[in-house]
Amino acid sequence: xxxxxxxxxxxxxxxxxxxxxxxxxxxxxxxxxxxxxxxxxxxxxxxxxxxxxxxxxxxxxxxxxxxxxxxxxxxxxxxxxxxxxxxxxxxxxxxxxxxxxxxxxxxxxxxxxxxxxxxxxxxxxxxxxxxxxxxxxxxxxxxxxxxxxxxxxxxxxxxxxxxxxxxxxxxxxxxxxxxxxxxxxxxxxxxxxxxxxxxxxxxxxxxxxxxxxxxxxxxxxxxxxxxxxxxxxxxxxxxxxxxxxxxxxxxxxxxxxxxxxxxxxxxxxxxxxxxxxxxxxxxxxxxxxxxxxxxxxxxxxxxxxxxxxx
Amino acid sequence: xxxxxxxxxxxxxxxxxxxxxxxxxxxxxxxxxxxxxxxxxxxxxxxxxxxxxxxxxxxxxxxxxxxxxxxxxxxxxxxxxxxxxxxxxxxxxxxxxxxxxxxxxxxxxxxxxxxxxxxxxxxxxxxxxxxxxxxxxxxxxxxxxxxxxxxxxxxxxxxxxxxxxxxxxxxxxxxxxxxxxxxxxxxxxxxxxxxxxxxxxxxxxxxxxxxxxxxxxxxxxxxxxxxxxxxxxxxxxxxxxxxxxxxxxxxxxxxxxxxxxxxxxxxxxxxxxxxxxxxxxxxxxxxxxxxxxxxxxxxxxxxxxxxxxxxxxxxxxxxxxxxxxxxxxxxxxxxxxxxxxxxxxxxxxxxxxxxxxxxxxxxxxxxxxxxxxxxxxxxxxxxxxxx
Numbered sequence: 245x246x247x248x249x250x251x252x253x254x255x256x257x258x259x260x261x262x263x264x265x266x267x268x269x270x271x272x273x274x275x276x277x278x279x280x281x282x283x284x285x286x287x288x289x290x291x292x293x294x295x296x297x298x299x300x301x302x303x304x305x306x307x308x309x310x311x312x313x314x315x316x317x318x319x320x321x322x323x324x325x326x327x328x329x330x331x332x333x334x335x336x337x338x339x340x341x342x343x344x345x346x347x348x349x350x351x352x353x354x355x356x357x358x359x360x361x362x363x364x365x366x367x368x369x370x371x372x373x374x375x376x377x378x379x380x381x382x383x384x385x386x387x388x389x390x391x392x393x394x395x396x397x398x399x400x401x402x403x404x405x406x407x408x409x410x411x412x413x414x415x416x417x418x419x420x421x422x423x424x425x426x427x428x429x430x431x432x433x434x435x436x437x438x439x440x441x442x443x444x445x446x447x448x449x450x451x452x453x454x455x456x457x458x459x460x461x462x463x464x465x466x467x468x469x470x471x472x473x474x475x476x477x478x479x480x481x482x483x484x485x486x487x488x489x490x491x492x493x494x495x496x497x498x499x500x501x502x503x504x505x506x507x508x509x510x511x512x513x514x515x516x517x518x519x520x521x522x523x524x525x526x527x528x529x530x531x532x533x534x535x536x537x538x539x540x541x542x543x544x545x546x547x548x549x550x551x552x553x554x
Numbered sequence: 555x556x557x558x559x560x561x562x563x564x565x566x567x568x569x570x571x572x573x574x575x576x577x578x579x580x581x582x583x584x585x586x587x588x589x590x591x592x593x594x595x596x597x598x599x600x601x602x603x604x605x606x607x608x609x610x611x612x613x614x615x616x617x618x619x620x621x622x623x624x625x626x627x628x629x630x631x632x633x634x635x636x637x638x639x640x641x642x643x644x645x646x647x648x649x650x651x652x653x654x655x656x657x658x659x660x661x662x663x664x665x666x667x668x669x670x671x672x673x674x675x676x677x678x679x680x681x682x683x684x685x686x687x688x689x690x691x692x693x694x695x696x697x698x699x700x701x702x703x704x705x706x707x708x709x710x711x712x713x714x715x716x717x718x719x720x721x722x723x724x725x726x727x728x729x730x731x732x733x734x735x736x737x738x739x740x741x742x743x744x745x746x747x748x749x750x751x752x753x754x755x756x757x758x759x760x761x762x763x764x765x766x767x768x769x770x771x772x773x774x775x776x777x778x779x780x781x782x783x784x785x786x787x788x789x790x791x792x793x794x795x796x797x798x799x800x801x802x803x804x805x806x807x808x809x810x811x812x813x814x815x816x817x818x819x820x821x822x823x824x825x826x827x828x829x830x831x832x833x834x835x836x837x838x839x840x841x842x843x844x845x846x847x848x849x850x851x852x853x854x855x856x857x858x859x860x861x862x863x864x865x866x867x868x869x870x871x872x873x874x875x876x877x878x879x880x881x882x883x884x885x886x887x888x889x890x891x892x893x894x895x896x897x898x899x900x901x902x903x904x905x906x907x908x909x910x911x912x913x914x915x916x917x918x919x920x921x922x923x924x925x926x927x928x929x930x931x932x933x934x935x936x937x938x939x940x941x
Contacts, residue, residue: 247846247853250555439936441925444926451929455868459849459850463557466557481843536839547813548635549635550571
């Protein structure tokens with residue numbers, strides 16, 4: 245039993261974090277928002293890091309890594325509010341194709357030339373699909389009406405929910421950071437507003453929510469990677485706590501920003517809107533709560549201290 | 555990350571389960587906050603020690619089993635899963651014991667740890683004073699040197715277990731005229747030393763679980779000081795780290811309560827408010843999250859890491875989830891919530907537990923203090939009044 249994420253697994257995620265921090269700042273979000281929302285140069289940078297092939301087996305030219313690695317990187321994508329469809333394609337659609345033995349396009353996927361998308365019946369849209377465009381409040385999201393194959397298979401839903409949860413954790417972490425930064429520079433009554441306990445305690449609550457969402461997320465990622473029988477329960481747990489943490493972070497951050505937070509000018513809105521989008525995507529709160537309810541109250545899953553890792 | 559137990563860990567779990575099944579008292583003990591219940595719980599500590607289960611992570615030479623923190627968590631899971639009694643020994647084994655391991659001399663370890671694991675000496679905490687609660691650096695009780703003794707004068711309060719316990723530990727001002735965190739020393743003392751008066755304080759539930767301690771020229775040998783003179787604050791912060799952090803509230807206790815809450819919900823489902831249903835589901839989620847986090851912290855410590863200010867996040871989380879779970883139970887019980895005994899004659903443990911849970915956000919540093927620590931040390935917000 246080991247809940248520690250091995251340092252070598254963290255290294256790749258940290259490299260991605262550093263790369264994105266240097267190339268995908270808020271100025272990029274504003275530029276994409278003013279233009280066509282997608283930038284081939286950004287996608288090419290992700291391809292050069294090997295990320296579209298992260299979950300592709302080495303025998304097919306990929307990196308052959310697992311869902312925990314993908315979740316660690318999806319969190320980084322959330323942290324910078326990445327616009328390119330890396331997570332939905334490479335970490336959701338690709339493992340879904342591989343699970344079905346559909347490997348014909350893997351070389352093109354690794355090369356970044358083919359970006360598969362997966363439509364699931366629980367969503368009324370497809371992200372970066374080919375159907376009729378649909379408007380999202382998230383200005384960098386490209387939703388389309390479902391066209392072609394629409395699946396209702398639980399594994400695809402679990403992959404989508406898990407990777408949404410990972411992005412939501414990253415989004416929440418970034419919104420907390422933005423609120424802290426603002427609370428330090430904004431002064432009122434002769435001191436930084438972050439020196440007031442009303443602000444401190446609000447942001448401390450976000451830190452608590454995140455501290456206890458992260459291990460749930462990592463546990464869910466490992467369980468789904470292991471294809472554990474209880475994986476769906478743990479994915480639902482992760483999706484719920486990540487969604488709750490992201491909403492809490494968003495509402496706390498806009499409050500700390502005051503009226504500035506209500507403007508389009510302050511960058512916070514990009515992260516907040518992505519959080520709303522992903523919070524409802526791949527099974528909203530009611531869906532995941534019902535799955536947990538059935539397991540815990542319905543009695544299909546063993547609970548109690550002896551069953552921590554059941 | 556590996557989410558399965560090794561064969562050795564599973565064999566250990568089976569051994570713990572078997573011993574507990576044969577030894578855990580069938581009838582619940584009286585509350586350890588009353589005198590008779592206290593002595594019942596001390597008897598249970600000695601029974602645990604007879605099987606070398608007093609503190610499994612300690613070296614065998616001190617009555618432990620030399621096991622690692624994962625095995626300790628397995629022990630705790632089985633312990634709380636079996637419905638075993640609360641640990642009257644917890645101030646010793648979870649707080650003072652680890653502190654002595656880190657700061658004690660070889661003589662102090664030999665002298666204090668073995669009787670501690672054996673349940674022969676039960677320890678009380680003596681931190682707070684009437685003017686030093688959340689602001690512990692305001693401590694005024696003095697312990698000035700007189701030859702090879704300290705002479706203690708002053709008053710401690712809210713001293714857990716002190717109504718009945720054998721020994722106490724706490725912080726005292728050893729340097730005359732010193733201020734705040736400086737000039738404090740960490741001193742261990744026999745509660746029956748001449749000059750100590752214990753005045754039990756009746757708690758919310760009606761029992762005298764903690765006490766005031768009055769010190770009137772109490773002479774304590776210098777060798778009872780832990781670490782150097784004037785280093786008490788550092789030592790106390792390490793103890794507080796254990797208290798808020800890993801050991802004092804192991805997840806098994808809360809997971810067992812969550813399972814009982816699910817059972818209670820099933821009994822009251824037809825009359826339950828819709829919000830209770832989600833609260834019960836959330837009890838499972840939060841106690842599981844707490845368990846995963848504890849396993850991660852244990853793994854971090856085993857890899858050479860330390861618990862820092864994140865212990866504050868931990869303390870906020872477990873104390874508030876405990877209160878929420880018990881509040882949910884009170885709401886499910888409805889009109890029966892106020893009854894001290896339920897229809898079957900058993901003690902209304904949810905009511906007792908709810909009262910106890912109200913102390914969690916207060917003791918070991920109030921949650922307001924923990925939120926300040928979180929904001930200032932983890933998030934980097936300016937200190938209060940720093941302008």
